[in-house]
Amino acid sequence: MPQTAGTLDSQQKTTSRRPAGTLYRGNTGMWSWVLHRITGVAIFFFLLVHILDTALVRVSPEAYNAVIAQYQTPIMGLGEVALVGAIVFHAFNGLRIILIDFWNAKYQRVLFYVVIGLWVVTMLGFVPRHLINVFSH
């Protein structure tokens, strides 16, 4: 007899062969968590490099300009798209985590799609302008 979602009791749910999909296991909850970790690590290592390259302003204008010129090449320009994409996801998903913790966890799935939507809108605003700046110089 086919079961509809509404007739599953809690016992059947927990003994189901499919993962139940709790807040951090399976589906949007898990993948947003995985992406949050990966983007966080990537941003951390960029931050270490970025503080060192900015510290070159204390060495000489020539040293700083030589390194910052590397950030203006086409390949690094594409890298900056990835960097900003990681930062924007980490930022919006971090706000989503705060809302889950302090507001209501039952909206975590819809909030994940809000994060993706805001990420797309932000990147649509950033990427074309940035690529014009990179490739027109």
Added chain:
Amino acid sequence: MTSTIEAPRSPYTRSTKKSGVNWEKWGWIYMRVSGVVLVVLIFGHLFVNLMIGEGVSALNFAFVAGKLTNPFWMVWDVIMLWLALIHGGNGMRTLVNDYATSRISRGILKVAILVSVVSLIVLGTLVVFTFDPCPAGAPADLVASFCKSL
């Protein structure tokens, strides 16, 4: 079979002391408070450096000199530096606790994170507050235009 899952971010129970500061809780709160502030600081940083004018193509020593002689951007950058490094260092500590399996590798990795974070906070703070926008003998075309009037 039933099993109980411990509440996340519970304090370690290796010591039996009754009172004391729950550092894991304060770390958890720090990630959220600093995170909200960092969204504002880093989005502002990215907007001013990558979106305004010619973006990344306009960055050079004179551009940085213009920002780091302005108290507004000095305070902005130093707060961003401290909040971001501690936020990132604490996040990396969480990953080490999750993924490094032996006690010795956890110790080495966490010391490495602590050394990186502390040394870069010291370096970055010194750079912001000791910065010389018009270094002696620097070519005039590489420094900001306000250096001419000195």
